[in-house]
Amino acid sequence: xxxxxGIIIGVVAVVMLAFISGLxxxxxxxxxxxxxxxxxxxGNAVTQPGLHFKTPLIQVANYFDKRLLxxxxxxxxxxxxDKKYIWVDVTARWKIxxxxxxxxxxxxxxxxxxxxDDIINSxxxxxxxxxxxxxxxxxxxxxxxxxxxxDVDVIASEEAIERIGVGRKALEGVVLTRAKKITPxxxxxxxxxxxxxxxYIENVRKKVxxxxxxxxxxxxxxxxxxxxxxxxxxxxxxxxELKVIQSEAYKTAQGIQGRADAEAINIYAEAYxxxxxxxxxxxxLETYKETIDENTTMMLSTDSDxxxxxxxxx
Amino acid sequence: MDFKTPxxxxxxxxxxxxxxxxxxxxAIMGIVLLVxxxxxxxxxxxxxxxxxxxxxxxxxxSQPGLHIKMPFGIEKLTPVKVERIWKEEFGLRTxxxxxxxRYSQREYLEESLMLTGALNILDVQWIVQFRVKDPVKLxxxxxEPLENVRDMAEVVMRRLVGDYRVDEVxxxxxxxxxxxxxxxxxxxxxxxxxxxKIVTVRLLxxxxxxxxxxxxxxxxxxxxEKERVINQAWEAYNxxxxxxxxxxxxxxxRAEGYxxxxxxxxxxxxxxxxxxxxxxxxxxAITKERMYLETMMDVxxxxxxxxxxxxxxxxxxxxxxxxxxxxxx
Numbered sequence: 209x210x211x212x213x214g215i216i217i218g219v220v221a222v223v224m225l226a227f228i229s230g231l232x233x234x235x236x237x238x239x240x241x242x243x244x245x246x247x248x249x250x251g252n253a254v255t256q257p258g259l260h261f262k263t264p265l266i267q268v269a270n271y272f273d274k275r276l277l278x279x280x281x282x283x284x285x286x287x288x289x290d291k292k293y294i295w296v297d298v299t300a301r302w303k304i305x306x307x308x309x310x311x312x313x314x315x316x317x318x319x320x321x322x323x324x325d326d327i328i329n330s331x332x333x334x335x336x337x338x339x340x341x342x343x344x345x346x347x348x349x350x351x352x353x354x355x356x357x358x359d360v361d362v363i364a365s366e367e368a369i370e371r372i373g374v375g376r377k378a379l380e381g382v383v384l385t386r387a388k389k390i391t392p393x394x395x396x397x398x399x400x401x402x403x404x405x406x407x408y409i410e411n412v413r414k415k416v417x418x419x420x421x422x423x424x425x426x427x428x429x430x431x432x433x434x435x436x437x438x439x440x441x442x443x444x445x446x447x448x449e450l451k452v453i454q455s456e457a458y459k460t461a462q463g464i465q466g467r468a469d470a471e472a473i474n475i476y477a478e479a480y481x482x483x484x485x486x487x488x489x490x491x492x493l494e495t496y497k498e499t500i501d502e503n504t505t506m507m508l509s510t511d512s513d514x515x516x517x518x519x520x521x522x
Numbered sequence: 523m524d525f526k527t528p529x530x531x532x533x534x535x536x537x538x539x540x541x542x543x544x545x546x547x548x549a550i551m552g553i554v555l556l557v558x559x560x561x562x563x564x565x566x567x568x569x570x571x572x573x574x575x576x577x578x579x580x581x582x583x584s585q586p587g588l589h590i591k592m593p594f595g596i597e598k599l600t601p602v603k604v605e606r607i608w609k610e611e612f613g614l615r616t617x618x619x620x621x622x623x624r625y626s627q628r629e630y631l632e633e634s635l636m637l638t639g640a641l642n643i644l645d646v647q648w649i650v651q652f653r654v655k656d657p658v659k660l661x662x663x664x665x666e667p668l669e670n671v672r673d674m675a676e677v678v679m680r681r682l683v684g685d686y687r688v689d690e691v692x693x694x695x696x697x698x699x700x701x702x703x704x705x706x707x708x709x710x711x712x713x714x715x716x717x718x719k720i721v722t723v724r725l726l727x728x729x730x731x732x733x734x735x736x737x738x739x740x741x742x743x744x745x746x747e748k749e750r751v752i753n754q755a756w757e758a759y760n761x762x763x764x765x766x767x768x769x770x771x772x773x774x775x776r777a778e779g780y781x782x783x784x785x786x787x788x789x790x791x792x793x794x795x796x797x798x799x800x801x802x803x804x805x806x807a808i809t810k811e812r813m814y815l816e817t818m819m820d821v822x823x824x825x826x827x828x829x830x831x832x833x834x835x836x837x838x839x840x841x842x843x844x845x846x847x848x849x850x851x
Binding site: 402421425427429430454476489500501507 | 577641681731738749750752771781789798824825
């Protein structure tokens with residue numbers, strides 16, 4: 209009983225001692241280690257996770273992160289090639305690819321970040337100042353393809369009409385390439401550089417707002433005048449069609465009436481021409497019936513057929 | 523006297539200590555066993571996966587349920603929620619989710635303002651939903667998977683908006699942008715090895731910036747006014763033209779009526795004449811005489827003043843006054 213407990217205590221004590229003294233050290237999946245002895249690195253970096261051995265007390269295990277790390281610099285005010293002042297916010301991803309060099313050069317992440325500040329910021333500045341603004345905004349020229357919409361976001365600024373030659377992604381690539389060349393001496397591998405944000409500086413932004421407002425007001429005016437124009441067109445058409453309809457109707461009606469008149473005359477003539485004298489006789493008698501009334505003063509000759517028997521009977 | 527000498531007390535103490543000392547190993551063993559037991563049993567929830575590392579090195583994954591691992595720091599457990607969907611917001615913040623979600627009134631302009639392909643400015647709000655697809659990568663490949671998601675969300679969205687026009691981002695191409703953003707974010711995050719799977723990228727409110735909004739509204743109003751003005755013109759047209767057509771029809775019908783009337787009348791009178799003429803032709807002289815006398819009979823009584831004149835006489839004298847009351851005066 210005593211022996212068993214003695215053994216257990218012994219084991220526990222030994223293990224604890226091993227860890228405390230530094231004989232054994234643990235490397236996590238996320239870590240890599242450089243062993244230094246009196247400040248000088250010994251051997252290669254230890255990247256395999258698990259338990260490792262080193263000389264206790266004399267040798268020190270320096271831990272570094274093995275994972276993908278980020279660098280996110282402060283936004284910088286940079287002028288583009290076409291003299292537009294913009295805030296550029298770049299973000300990068302990097303790894304400690306050579307922990308030995310890393311330890312010897314920058315020693316820790318804080319100074320590494322500072323070094324990266326210099327490298328990446330200057331590479332970004334070079335690239336931005338070397339290109340016009342539109343190259344940092346667009347990645348493709350798709351804005352020129354496709355149908356023109358009715359409510360076109362009129363490309364009002366002159367530089368926006370240009371097609372890009374390089375583009376946003378390519379610019380990021382150039383910054384990455386430049387930075388990548390410099391960092392290996394620090395044991396750093398820059399994996400990626402991306403433009404996170406680009407914005408106008410304050411007074412340029414105000415001007416852009418003014419430009420947008422003016423353009424929208426122009427578009428509004430255009431719609432209004434299009435409306436007026438179309439209305440004038442429709443009104444004109446209405447008037448014209450009205451006139452046409454009315455005059456056509458008049459013409460047709462007149463034609464009909466004319467034909468009717470002509471035919472009537474024809475009918476009359478045909479009939480009356482059978483005996484024009486007889487017609488005259490009849491018509492005259494009718495006229496007597498119509499016109500003689502109490503206001504008429506009649507002058508009758510005894511020669512008339514009516515009175516002829518007054519003279520004598522024959 | 524029963525005094526205990528100092529040596530006696532010490533001896534007694536030593537004896538008692540030795541007795542206790544026998545218990546010490548047992549006690550320590552007990553504690554060790556307890557700690558060991560506690561450190562070796564663990565459970566994984568239904569929405570989780572357990573990542574086990576032995577001395578720091580990845581050993582295995584544990585599925586939901588009760589499991590045993592090595593205690594005393596030999597094996598370390600990190601549970602990871604693989605079913606849960608996380609949401610990140612950009613340009614806005616939800617204060618209180620729920621049926622009536624409350625949003626922060628604060629503007630997040632640094633996040634939301636961005637440049638379009640025509641160098642205009644838009645206020646863009648969007649969300650990204652994601653979950654863990656590879657817990658091992660999540661824990662071991664990148665230091666800040668969440669920050670990677672947020673950063674790349676901004677990188678990708680700004681890149682896309684920089685390729686589109688204002689009206690496209692406002693309305694027509696929203697879904698296209700959502701899809702492309704989803705694709706491109708996933709590409710980058712996979713390349714980094716974040717172990718994250720993007721579930722959704724969705725544009726929410728997209729607006730022109732506040733100073734410009736009134737001008738944009740003006741355009742909408744102008745568009746509506748154009749429609750209205752045109753509609754009114756067509757209305758006026760539709761009021762006038764059909765009516766005019768109707769009236770035109772009427773005019774023509776009336777003329778046709780006149781036509782019919784005139785011709786019928788002519789035909790009627792012609793017919794009458796012809797009939798009369800037929801009769802007349804049978805005995806012309808006597809018919810003529812008869813008609814004349816009938817007319818005179820009808821007509822002469824009507825006239826008030828009548829003078830019969832004998833052409834052989836040289837002056838006009840009222841020899842006969844037929845029909846006048848009072849006779850010669």
